[in-house]
Amino acid sequence: MALDTSTRNAFVKAARTRGWESVTRLEYGRYLVKSATSTATYVVTGTDRNGTDHTCSCTAAINGRMCWHRAAVVMARQRAEWLKAKRRAELAASAAQAAPVVTVPAQRAEAVLRFGGVEYRAEGRNLLGAIGNIAQQRAA
């Protein structure tokens, strides 16, 4: 499906002016878009990813024409999705780096410590845990 001229012009204007930066998300399917030429702010509503169900409170849209405000919202939403996916990928990459290489087996380990003529023994989930349990015995 080819874009009609007014729709294409709206997207070109939104891209040239970085229209997504003029968009504030109010809630799902409801956005504020700052006018490029005045202090006016328009309300764009709609949930369709491609913007086909979007309406805008500006004069052009009320007169049935495509406006760049709707194009800006479509771009802002797609940009937000792209940023979210990028952040998820970065988090997954850093989590993979931080993940331990060795997993601790869920088995018992025993530690024996001879100190001052006394033998201390303790069990733990692993050697470090067993040593920790000996330390607690000594403190007691």
Ligand SMILES: [Zn+2]
């Ligand atoms: Zn508009």
